[in-house]
Amino acid sequence: MSIISRKSLRDFWESHPRAKDELLACFAQARHAGWETPADVKSRYRNATILKDGRVVFNICGNQFRLVTWINAFFTIYIRFVGTHEQYDEIDAQTI
Secondary structure (H helix, E strand, O other), rough: OOEEEEEHHHHHHOOOHHHHHHHHHHHHHHHOOOOOEEEHHHHHOOOOOEEEOOOOEEEEEEEEEEEEEEEOOOEEEEEEEEHHHHHOOOOOOOOO
């Protein structure tokens, strides 16, 4: 799968170093994933929240951080948001 954009992940872990290892692991796993359905994502990440229209919210570092993605039918993952749990509470994950 293609992931757009790793830079947003890197920018986040530079200011929140605790998230770096888990974000890198998620990035590496997602690049090699062949997810075709939301159930495929849930089978790998049980704590992921599946939203409408291909949106998926991942819990990072025991739910301290959140990663919101949009996964389209062309095997591309778009990073829509990465932030603290508190920052996540201030956004609408479905529309960001």
